[in-house]
Amino acid sequence: MAMVRDGWQRLQEQDEGLGAIAATVVDTVFVTGADWLGSMSEAAHVGTLWIMPGRNWQPEEVVEAYLHELTHTLLFLDERRYGHFLPAASEVRVRSAIRQDVREYPAVVHSALVAAELLDWRDRRRTPDSSCSRLHGPTPELTARAQHAHSQVMNEDQHKNLLTPRMRELIEQAGERIYAGSAR
Template identity: 25%
Template sequence: MILQSSLNEQLNNIIYTVIKRSDLNIENINNTDMLKKIYHKYLYLKQNRSIDFSKNIRVIIENEITMKLKEQFDGLGESDLDDLNQKNVIIPIEDHLLKEKKIKIENAIEKLREISEDHYALLNILITDIFIMPSNIASGGSSSECIGLVWANPKISHPTIDIVEFLIHEMTHNCMFIDEHNHLHYNYEKILLKENWAMSAILKKPRPIDKVLHSIIVSTEILLLRDKIIGHPNKPKVHPPTKLLKEQTIISINSLENIFLKNENINNLITSRAIDLLNNSKSILINI
C-alpha cells in the first residue's frame, strides 16, 4: 500500500499495532532495523512462530518446516470467512521443483530491491517467511491468521517481474491486515451475509466485503506499481493486463457501492477507515 499512502504511514501502522496489542517497549525505535526486531518479536509472541531475527526474509522449502508453517497459516478450525475453502488449496505432496521455485522467489526479492527501495524495505520488515508448497489451484496467498507469513507456489515459466507483482500483492494483503488491527474495517456479522457480497476485482466472482475491499486495494497497488515503477506489461502472467485489471477493479468498486446503497446505514457494514481506503482507490484509478 506504499503507493496508495506512503512508506512512513505503513511503518507507523506497524508501530501502532505493536503498541496496541503488546507490552513491548517501543521507546528505542529510531530506525527501521529496530522496528523490524520489535515487530518480529511481537509476531513471535502472538503467533508462537519460529522467526530468525538475524536474517531478512527466509524462503523455506524444507518439508518439516513447511508442514508446520502450513498448519499455522491455515489457522484453527473452520472459518466462515474462508469462502473459497482455502485450507484445501495447498497440497502437501512432493514437489521436484522446490529448489527452482525458491530461486524464482529469491530473484524476485532481489529485483524488487533494485527497482523500489521503499517496497523492498517494507517487505523485509513486514514479511518474515515465505514457504513454498504446491497447489493445483493457486500461486500463493496470505492469511490474517498468520500475518508476516506468505505461502508461495510460483510457476517456473513466469518472468521475474511477474513474481515481483506476486510479492507486492501479498505484501499489500498483509498491510491491510495490519491496518485493520489499528482502525477496524468491517462488521463481520453483516458482511458474511450473502446478500452483502460484492464482485471481486481479481477473481471476478461474488465474495464477502472484506475479500472484495482487499482485492480492490491490491489491484490498485499493482496498477500503481506498473504505472510508476515497472511499466505496463504486454502479456503479464500473475495479474491481468493493465486495461482489463483497471476495468475489473472499477466494476468491483461499483459492485461494492451498490451493496452500500441497499443498506440503510453503510456503517453497519464497514467503518469510515474502510470507506476512506475505497475512496482513495477510486481517485487513484482516474489517473491511471
C-alpha cells in the same frame, strides 16, 4: 525457489521504501509443490506468505505476487489497529477484481485495494503487459475489473453502511488511483 528469491530481491531494488516495509512485516515466505500456481496470505498468519510461481512466469510477475500479498498483509495489520468492516459486511457478496468470482464483501474490498496497488506499480514502472499479464491479467483488463469491483464496493456501502470510516477512506483513495490510471 530461485524465482521466489529473485522476486523478493527485485521488489527490494525497485522500491527501497516498500522493500524496507516488506522486510519489517514479512517474516516467512514459503514455496511448496501444489496443483495450482499463485500466492496467498492469511489474516490469521500475518507475515507469512506463500508464493508459487509458474515456470513460465516473468520476473515481474513474481514481484507482483509479492506486492499482492504484501498489500493484504498491510491491510491485515491496519485492520487490527483501526477496524475496517461492520458486522453485516460478511453477509454481502460481490464480484472480485482479482479472482473474478463472487466472494464475501471484505475479500472484494481487499481485491480492489490490491488491484489499485498493482495498477499504480505498473504505471510508475511503465511495466509492459508482456511481462506481467499471466498472474493478474493485462492492464486494461485489470483496470476494468478494478473499476467494477470498486463501484460494487462503494454502492453496497452506500446502501448498507458496511465500512468503517478508516476503510472508507482507504477505498476512496484506491478508487481515485484506479480511475486516474485509466484516464492516462
